[in-house]
Amino acid sequence: MIINSNIPALNTYNQLGQNRDAMQSSMEKLSSGQRINRAGDDAAGLAISEKMRGQIRGLDQASRNGQDGISMIQTAEGAMQETHSILQRMRELAVQSANDTNTAADREELQKEVDALSEEISRIGNNTEFNTQNLLDGSLDNKFQIGANEGQNLSLSVDDMRGFNLGMAGDAAIEVASTVSDGGDTTEDISEGSYTVQENSDGNYDMINSNGEVVATSTDDGATYTAADGDDTIDFSGSKALVTGGTIEVDDAGDVTAEGTVQNSGLEAGSYEYNGTDETLVDSNGDTVATSTDGGTTFENGDGTVITFEAALADGDEVEVGGIDISSQASADAAITQINEAVETVSAERSKLGATQNRLEHTINNLDTSSENLQASESRIRDVDMAQEMMEQTRANVLAQASQSMLAQANQQPQSVLQLLQ
Structure with a gap:
């Protein structure tokens, strides 16, 4: 019998410390909802989940980028819709002027409206902007970042839709x-x-x-x-x-x-x-x-x-x-064909924008689905199973209480030495 070293008490104390650590770890996981709160919880799992988080946030931002791209396209396409309306009116005036029932004075008045309409086409091209970027003056050559990683982008350019480029300026x-x-x-x-x-x-x-x-x-x-x-x-x-x-x-x-x-x-x-x-x-x-x-x-x-x-x-x-x-009469007759070509040019550009918008809508759907699936995968790695962890916390709590009780009893054992000293 010895009193300097209470081996049972030391052993019980060691077990008590481990049980308390386990209980604290479980409480931390239950309170945060995450299985991995620090690298020591699961080093490999932490590295994998952080990469997944980067992908998830990148995919979510790419989805928002796609939505912004659609907004830009709709702005440009809406302006070109008005350009189409102007060109149709100019064509109507050209057909009217090509008829020789008109006098020179009549054609002069028709020409005045055509001049004003051509100027308005150019004004639309010069002033149509999205986030201060001009859309229809031929300067737009953008890339939409529609992925979470480098190089995952979509290019979009819009031709010059002003009057001179469409052949509507004299x-x-x-x-x-x-x-x-x-x-x-x-x-x-x-x-x-x-x-x-x-x-x-x-x-x-x-x-x-x-x-x-x-x-x-x-x-x-x-x-x-x-x-x-x-x-x-x-x-x-x-x-x-x-x-x-x-x-x-x-x-x-x-x-x-x-x-x-x-x-x-x-x-x-x-x-x-x-x-x-x-x-x-x-x-x-x-x-x-x-x-x-x-x-x-x-x-x-x-x-x-x-x-x-x-x-x-x-x-x-x-x-x-x-x-x-x-x-x-001759110039008006020729203008009909030239305006037809301008209408086709605008139609082709609007069709291109419409196709790009449809592509972006499918891209957004795919990005959202990928983000959802990645979040589910990251959750399985990072998030804690509350029911299972509650069982672990209960077990650690009971063991900690039992260890504390046994430590009290182990501390009483050296007192039996006193009976030998009586």
């Missing part, structure tokens, strides 16, 4: 100064009326009346037009030469006003003004749309040449760009 027109010389009364040889300018087979420019007759010809690149049946001339030298597509108005007093046009290589329908100080072409909002490097003759934007005038613009010169030309 030539650039500018007022041209003129003088009458070399022949007295203009109306003697070049009578009152409206004329257009066209290039002839010799490479010169003809001034043509409403009957299609040539009344004057220019042999110096549109600077001076000489009457075919007399010596009257209309002189544009020192100003903007009047070439193909230009128009000339002669009133009953022989006074001449003219508008010259040049091929438009990038300007949307609208009004522009030349700022000679900065050598820039600005729109009606004061925004710079093109810059000249040669004193006002050739203008470029960020994508290349926009327009080249026959002669340099002067400070304050205004440039007008209308819609597709329906001012004559």
Whole structure:
């Protein structure tokens, strides 16, 4: 019998500590609802479940990304729906203007609406945005992250849906100064009326009346037009030469006003003004749309040449760009086909967006299903079985109480030594 070392008490105390640890561990799991609260609970299970958690959260975010992508697509597609409506109206006007029951004045009014509609197409293209990103000006080239891992994305680009790219913007027109010389009364040889300018087979420019007759010809690149049946001339030298597509108005007093046009290589329908100080072409909002490097003759934007005038613009010169030309029977007839092509272009882009939206909807469904299945798998690894753990906690609690009772009895055993000392 010994009293310095109470081996039964030490053994019981050790068991009591283990049972208390087991009880505390069970209580921690029951209170948190998780089987793994720290790496020591299950090192391998912790590593696996953390990877699963990363996948689950990535899949959930990818699903939200897909929903945001659908919102962007619907915004763009809704704007193009209005563009379609505008194009259908422009086609209706072209069909109306192609009928020769209309006078020149009637077609002029029809042209005004076409000009305004073309300008609105461009305004829609310039102003349609989602989260400050422009959708229809041709700059959109995005990737939607629709997976939890690198490279799991979907690309989407939208073509330029503005008037110029759809072929709905006309030539650039500018007022041209003129003088009458070399022949007295203009109306003697070049009578009152409206004329257009066209290039002839010799490479010169003809001034043509409403009957299609040539009344004057220019042999110096549109600077001076000489009457075919007399010596009257209309002189544009020192100003903007009047070439193909230009128009000339002669009133009953022989006074001449003219508008010259040049091929438009990038300007949307609208009004522009030349700022000679900065050598820039600005729109009606004061925004710079093109810059000249040669004193006002050739203008470029960020994508290349926009327009080249026959002669340099002067400070304050205004440039007008209308819609597709329906001012004559022939031009209106041709415009019908051109508008059809624009309608098909917009239709193709809307179809592409619709297909992408349907794809994203299926993607979202798949992401949600994958996330659900992964959460179930992660739950089996990480979450605690409450019923089973309650049994373990009860067992550990009973054992801890029993150990505590046995420790009390073990502590009483050395007292029997006192009987030997009596």
